[in-house]
Amino acid sequence: MKMHTEFTIRRACTRDASQVAAMVGELLSEIMASTGIQAFNFDLAATTERLADFISREKYFVFVACGENDGPVGFITLIESYALYAEGAFGTIPELYVRPGFRSQELGRRLVRQARDFGSTRGWSRLEVTTPPLPQFDRTLLFYEREGFSITGGRKLKAPL
Structure with a gap:
């Protein structure tokens, strides 16, 4: 495990797209390896x-966590949505990822805090997130609960168009 004490979190711009996209691939690979299901088609380009x-x-709003000598080591993505049940605008976290060698250094917590701060500036009433499949990602669920998220019931469903 790499030990660093200095990380910065900043809003990503288009020139960060290739490095963030690579981490998206790592995230999706980790999910598929844990579940044994080829749930995603990933093409880096x-x-x-x-x-x-x-x-x-x-x-899409993206914030990246960068180590002093490592470049981006984690990220969080946000989208703005609107719903009557949410009383207007709210944010959704489609992806949150910290590279394995940089976990347990509060980066996930800091990225969620950055998302909350950003959402406040946009007037969002809440943040929502869907975890990967359980029980393989029980630790992910526990992380979000520690960060103040609560289970609201239901399941994420999708239908191709």
């Missing part, structure tokens, strides 16, 4: 291009 587009159009 396409993801990089898509991410740069989303960032440039402010469809």
